[in-house]
Amino acid sequence: MQKISEELLAQARSGDETANAAVIAHMMPAIQKGASLYQAPGLDREDIVQEGLIGLFSAVRSYRPAAGVPFAAFAAACIRNAQQDACKMALRKKHAPLNFSVPLPDVDGTDTRPGPEEQAIASEACADALHKVHTELSATERKVLLASVNGLSPAQTAKTLGTSPKSVANALARARRKLRGTQS
Structure with a gap:
């Protein structure tokens, strides 16, 4: 792998698409390696790759050759820091609701009606969920959950x-x- 030249960096810094593509191609192994090392709930591999690219762009903008550090080493550190920061952010408690939420299906115009097997599985899952609601939740928890499902705010429910x-929340x-199923 060849060294990234100062001229190529200057072109990338000025917004040259070809130069940016060359820098990305050169540093992509470091980005991919970081994406395989860092994992967190709610943070996909593609997200970590994107964070690495953001770190790389930051490195291109802020690199100063006078510091005596090769660009590849500086960029690798910026990539690693960006990916670590993304993992730390994803693991913060305030992101827990997003990390454990269920994504909505994509609507692309194709026929997505479930077949008989999917309907049977969904029916069984629904029955299990209802059973769990009635057996594991207190009366107050059931009322609050029902109010939330019906679109009431915590203040309205309270x-x-x-x-x-606060009691409702x-x-x-x-x-x-x-x-x-996560008791804590």
């Missing part, structure tokens, strides 16, 4: 149930945790 919005969090 007013209806005669309790505080806590009951909803407990219900979700129980239904996911």
